[in-house]
Amino acid sequence: MPKPTDLHAKAAQPKSRKPSQAAKTPTRTEKVHEALRQAIIEQQLPPSARLPEDMIGETFGTSRTIAREALLRLSVEGLVDLVPNRGAFVANPSLDDGRDVFVVRRGLERMVALQLAGQLTPAQITELRRMLEQEELAGARDEREAVRLAGEFHLRLAEMTGNKVLIRYLTETVSRCSLVLTIYGRPHSVDCGIDEHRQIIEALIAGDKAQAAELMEHHIEQVAGRALLETRKPLSVQDVLAFYATAIARD
Amino acid sequence: MPKPTDLHAKAAQPKSRKPSQAAKTPTRTEKVHEALRQAIIEQQLPPSARLPEDMIGETFGTSRTIAREALLRLSVEGLVDLVPNRGAFVANPSLDDGRDVFVVRRGLERMVALQLAGQLTPAQITELRRMLEQEELAGARDEREAVRLAGEFHLRLAEMTGNKVLIRYLTETVSRCSLVLTIYGRPHSVDCGIDEHRQIIEALIAGDKAQAAELMEHHIEQVAGRALLETRKPLSVQDVLAFYATAIARD
């Protein structure tokens, strides 16, 4: 590779307006991205559904360019499969893929717990307690809301670490876990045991790192177990075929 | 939000050609993406360097469209900062950002160790041993090569878990760690202690999960420590200003 001397621009400081920029990012791409994201994890779009750029553009009143960018972002998040020259599809992770996501999520949540134990501010504690109440309130009544709140809880914890990388990865894996659960989970049992959440908070407040990490891992294990261990639902056609395919592939 | 009933396409199976597709993905976007990635983590492009779409397109003989897509991908990897209406810049993570990346990487590497301990096949073991030899060989002589091999080692371990999510996240964090080290590390000390690598492999073979995890975490800690603890290099202008900015922002 030739040294791209052309690219050696002088290092200009990108006016890092970290404090101010937070407010606005309502770019059209973001909008479409978020909308699709929601649609997917709320099961409005079934796994493997086609997502042609044209149609998305039309639906949102923009051009293919925007749709394309949103799809690209979704594909790196793992919510969309981008097949070259074929188009975009809502991801349809195999059971194994699902397990992988949960494994990583468990590890990430463990990091959150370790980092937060004994570090919560009073304000954060009251906020978490309030979220817990809301969960209880919605729990019995509104299924969809309960699921949303449960996810929110985990995300909020991640945010409290202040670790941007951790936040992004956890956000992604939570989304993907939702998708996996819509495929393999039972029709929305309350995915998160509220009591488990409470225990976790207590451990975090107590500052018992080991205990908090343990509880958190166990909690995720539970959620995963409810869905993935019991292979109630029939496997998708893809899974079945994939099984035979790999069996055959052994040369 | 109106229910996008239009989007309810019938679920078409995207011919998941998992076995075959692995070979080809020489799309132009990928090429540019990879080239820029290399250039960045090999310090050919200094942090905060401008990366205008036009210029990149010209340099690689394609249009802005390609450059744009590559930059977008790089930005989600955290190697590039994308400032709306201003353009793309090589990322210039702050010291805190750097620490965050290392924290997450440590956790991810721990997952790798836990999952691999006692699970390595004989073929994998010999491969790892061979890599170790190569590292020793290059170690004293070629700095750049040594760094590359060290990264390779960690990536290869991740790949052996077979966990796609873990692989992706670790790939990303390794890249970002490289970038951080180019900013805050001393001019390329051999970033990975080869002996530490050897110990890790032994623990993995022995199947001692706790020991392997411990060694791995310690190893990453070492690498991070070599760079981040000792704030030898002066902080970047951004860091300094950010410090004063937050001091002032306290209203």
Next chain:
DNA sequence: CGTGTCAAGATTGCATACGATTTGATATTA
């Protein structure tokens, strides 16, 4: 009746055009 071929249609890959935004320099004014 199963299979191979091929053309039409659908959809993406990529390039290009044009308006919008930002920036920095220059001119203007108190």
Next chain:
DNA sequence: TAATATCAAATCGTATGCAATCTTGACACG
């Protein structure tokens, strides 16, 4: 001189067009 207004250059945001590629279904053939 210092502050401000104005303008031109650079660069991005977005839409759109055309060629390349893939899919599908019809049709001929064995």
